[in-house]
Amino acid sequence: GESVGLHLPTLSVQEGDNSIINCAYSNSASDYFIWYKQESGKGPQFIIDIRSNMDKRQGQRVTVLLNKTVKHLSLQIAATQPGDSAVYFCAENRGGADGLTFGKGTHLIIQP
Amino acid sequence: DTAVSQTPKYLVTQMGNDKSIKCEQNLGHDTMYWYKQDSKKFLKIMFSYNNKELIINETVPNRFSPKSPDKAHLNLHINSLELGDSAVYFCASSPMRRETQYFGPGTRLLVL
Numbered sequence: 001g002e003s004v005g006l007h008l009p010t011l012s013v014q015e016g017d018n019s020i021i022n023c024a025y026s027n028s029a030s031d032y033f034i035w036y037k038q039e040s041g042k043g044p045q046f047i048i049d050i051r052s053n054m055d056k057r058q059g060q061r062v063t064v065l066l067n068k069t070v071k072h073l074s075l076q077i078a079a080t081q082p083g084d085s086a087v088y089f090c091a092e093n094r095g096g097a098d099g100l101t102f103g104k105g106t107h108l109i110i111q112p
Numbered sequence: 113d114t115a116v117s118q119t120p121k122y123l124v125t126q127m128g129n130d131k132s133i134k135c136e137q138n139l140g141h142d143t144m145y146w147y148k149q150d151s152k153k154f155l156k157i158m159f160s161y162n163n164k165e166l167i168i169n170e171t172v173p174n175r176f177s178p179k180s181p182d183k184a185h186l187n188l189h190i191n192s193l194e195l196g197d198s199a200v201y202f203c204a205s206s207p208m209r210r211e212t213q214y215f216g217p218g219t220r221l222l223v224l
């Protein structure tokens with residue numbers, strides 16, 4: 001089975017509010033994590049990544065937090081905008097030669 | 113100036129047919145991948161290809177075969193298409209393995 005999963009399949013927030021999308025992983029060997037955004041009819045788009053030697057990384061309006069103790073990853077989006085509506089995936093790279101292992105995805109809905 | 117491109121965008125075909133999906137990346141990346149996204153949005157790695165080394169996900173039927181004419185291309189050939197092959201197929205590339213992957217726009221395959 002998959003080792004990466006998301007707590008909430010759908011998250012609805014008001015425009016301008018902050019949102020937090022959570023992700024749990026079970027493979028302790030994973031050393032690289034990525035958040036992707038997928039808009040309807042498009043491919044996954046890279047948002048932000050973090051390596052296991054860090055616990056926080058910030059981008060433009062986005063922050064990723066990594067808690068290795070409880071194997072938890074989160075994506076925080078500040079001041080959400082209508083364009084943030086999409087499905088968000090966390091993905092892990094376990095250090096092997098294969099591709100990314102994706103979580104099931106969270107559908108973020110921004111209410112006007 | 114599309115980074116990762118796929119053709120066709122839509123593919124509708126009959127069961128039993130053989131079809132190909134093309135992928136090209138102009139990023140100069142060394143590694144390319146194919147993913148399958150099912151109707152529930154779950155993304156799963158099918159293949160990764162790096163410098164003529166092919167890593168195959170063991171769950172992929174041998175009716176699927178990637179072919180790389182050069183470093184910038186990784187095409188996906190599918191023989192004897194089945195109804196269950198209907199999905200969205202994404203190509204991706206990364207500078208090397210274990211680095212951020214960039215996805216193409218997807219090919220929506222419908223087998224009738």
